[in-house]
Amino acid sequence: MKRRKFITTAAIGGAAAAAAAANFPKPAIAQSQPEIKWRLASSFPKSLDTLYGGGEHLAKQVADATDNKFQIRVFAAGEIVPAFQVLDAVQNNTVELGHTASYYYVGKDPTFTFDSTVPFGMNTRIMNAWMQHGGGLQLIREFFKDYNIYNIPAGNTGAQMGGWYRKEIKTVDDLKGLKFRIGGWAGWVLTKLGVVPQQIAGGDIYPALEKGTIDAAEWVGPYDDEKLGFYKVAKYYYYPGWWEGTTQASLYVNMGQWESLPKSYQTILETASTATDLWMTAKYDAENPAALRRLVANGTLLRPFSREILEACYKAAYELYDETTKINPKFKKIYDPWKAFLDEEHLWFRVEEQQFDNFMYAKTAAKKA
Numbered sequence: 001m002k003r004r005k006f007i008t009t010a011a012i013g014g015a016a017a018a019a020a021a022a023n024f025p026k027p028a029i030a031q032s033q034p035e036i037k038w039r040l041a042s043s044f045p046k047s048l049d050t051l052y053g054g055g056e057h058l059a060k061q062v063a064d065a066t067d068n069k070f071q072i073r074v075f076a077a078g079e080i081v082p083a084f085q086v087l088d089a090v091q092n093n094t095v096e097l098g099h100t101a102s103y104y105y106v107g108k109d110p111t112f113t114f115d116s117t118v119p120f121g122m123n124t125r126i127m128n129a130w131m132q133h134g135g136g137l138q139l140i141r142e143f144f145k146d147y148n149i150y151n152i153p154a155g156n157t158g159a160q161m162g163g164w165y166r167k168e169i170k171t172v173d174d175l176k177g178l179k180f181r182i183g184g185w186a187g188w189v190l191t192k193l194g195v196v197p198q199q200i201a202g203g204d205i206y207p208a209l210e211k212g213t214i215d216a217a218e219w220v221g222p223y224d225d226e227k228l229g230f231y232k233v234a235k236y237y238y239y240p241g242w243w244e245g246t247t248q249a250s251l252y253v254n255m256g257q258w259e260s261l262p263k264s265y266q267t268i269l270e271t272a273s274t275a276t277d278l279w280m281t282a283k284y285d286a287e288n289p290a291a292l293r294r295l296v297a298n299g300t301l302l303r304p305f306s307r308e309i310l311e312a313c314y315k316a317a318y319e320l321y322d323e324t325t326k327i328n329p330k331f332k333k334i335y336d337p338w339k340a341f342l343d344e345e346h347l348w349f350r351v352e353e354q355q356f357d358n359f360m361y362a363k364t365a366a367k368k369a
Contacts, residue, residue, distance in 0.1 A: 033262065037071045040097035041090070043083040043104065045203040046076045048224055050287075054155040054249060054280045055099040061272035070265055072097060083201035090252040091148045098252035099154060103184030104199070111330045113185040114338060115140045115151060115250055119243040119317045121338075124158050124281060125353075126345045127246040134341045139334045150258040154273035155249030155280040162238035162305055163218030164209065164230040169238065169305070172312045181205050181217035185320075186243030192316040202228065209233045220247075222291035223284060231300045238303050242313060249280070 040059065044051035052074075059072035075095075077083035086098035087105050102115035114136070122130060130136040131153055144151045163182070169175065176194030180187075187197025198214050208214045210233045217234070218241060219225050231237070251273050258266065296302060321339075325332040 033066060033069050033264065035069050035071075036261075036265070037073070038096040038257070039080065040072050040074045040099055041077075041080045041086045041095045042074060043077050043086050043098070043100040043201070045201075047227055048202065050157075050224060050280055050283055051155070051202075051220075051249065052076055054276050057279055058099070058154060058251065058272045058276040061275050062268055065268045065272065066265070070268065074099075077201055077203060083203075084199070087147065087149070087252065090254050093148075093254045093256065096254050096257045099249060100252060101183065101247060101249055102151070103247075106185045106188070109330065110185055110188070110324055110328065111143055111334060114334045115144075115248065116184065117244045117247045118338070119186045119189050120245070120314050122246055122342055122345075124156050124246040126342065126349070127156070127248060128153075129345065130338065130341050131248075135337060136334075136341070139337065143330060143334065145255070148255045150253040150255050152251040152253065152270055152273040153248055154251035154276045156277055157220050157244070157247045157249075158281055158284050160241035160244040160247060161218065161221045161225065162241045163216055164225070164234035165216040165236040165238060166209075166212075166234050167215075168236055168303065169216075169309070171306065172309055175309070178216060179214045181208065181214050182243065183218070184243065189243065189313060189317045189320055192320065193312060206230065206233065218243075221284065221288050222295055223287040226291045226295055231295050231298055235299060235301050236303055237295065237300045238305055240305070242305070242310060248277075251276075 040055055042052050042055045044055075046052050055074040059074050062070050062072055080095060081089045083100075084104050086100040087102075087108075089095045090098040102112045103117060105112040117127075127136075131140075137153070141151060163180070167174075169178075172193060175190065177196065178194075179196045179198060180190065181198045181200045182190065182195075183199060187195070187199065190197055198208070200208055200214070200217075202219060205214075205217045205219060206229055209217050209230060217230060219228060219230070221241075225231070225237075251269075253269070261269070292302075321335060325335055
């Protein structure tokens with residue numbers, strides 16, 4: 001009898017609890033999340049599942065974290081604005097977001113280069129350390145305020161290759177008059193050595209190289225370069241890409257739009273950007289080895305830049321930095337702490353990372369010999 005009474009009481013209690021739960025208000029955070037639909041203009045073509053794919057990866061992370069309440073629609077270069085007008089589009093609130101490489105905008109101010117890469121500068125590990133714990137991100141965000149943009153690191157290619165050439169480049173004299181598609185501030189460095197730099201969007205490089213409008217071109221590395229087909233029209237593939245020891249992609253957020261976001265959405269957008277940064281770097285590191293093997297199998301001739309060329313380019317680069325610090329206070333404000341951090345990190349990496357890596361590389365090379 002008592003058992004029947006217990007079961008009846010429990011059933012009534014369970015039903016009451018269920019009814020109460022159904023009528024109980026949902027957590028405040030769920031109620032307060034608005035539905036938002038933003039557009040993201042990418043500087044990259046859809047054919048690249050790394051760079052353009054990074055924007056898609058970020059958008060999915062945001063949607064999943066908000067139960068699709070915060071939706072971001074990604075547009076490839078040229079669909080809303082051309083590749084090199086993403087900054088203007090975000091600054092003017094034509095779109096809420098942009099995914100781009102900041103060195104595309106050094107024509108406005110060379111200080112933009114610090115948000116992406118500096119020739120003969122940081123590698124990816126050091127870049128991340130400087131941005132996250134060395135004060136770099138704070139310095140760069142202060143600079144971006146003048147452009148009505150809140151910037152977030154959102155991808156990295158790692159060290160890049162030195163590009164594709166129709167002819168061999170053996171000496172510094174071989175650079176003179178070379179029409180070279182190269183992104184960012186490296187073109188200014190190479191101008192000192194007689195190169196004629198060309199800034200061409202990723203999707204337009206192949207026809208320019210094929211038609212002979214340019215003599216050489218660099219993009220990223222084996223995985224992307226294979227997709228863009230450069231090996232079909234230029235057979236010499238050089239390394240290293242000294243102008244991009246790291247190349248960070250960034251998410252640009254219109255400042256007014258950023259400030260209007262709920263704090264929870266701001267956090268989600270930052271977290272999704274960090275996840276995209278890791279995803280992109282890992283994808284390149286995983287895909288590049290096999291892509292390089294395929295390129296060589298298809299007739300690509302792999303060549304290192306000579307020591308003479310590297311030394312001349314290094315000298316030209318740091319001459320340019322010294323010249324720029326004297327005339328551009330914004331550049332100097334970031335360059336001085338950037339250089340001090342880089343020099344200190346080099347001391348550490350020489351002691352630990354470099355010694356380990358060199359030993360392991362030598363062991364692998366010995367096994368292959």
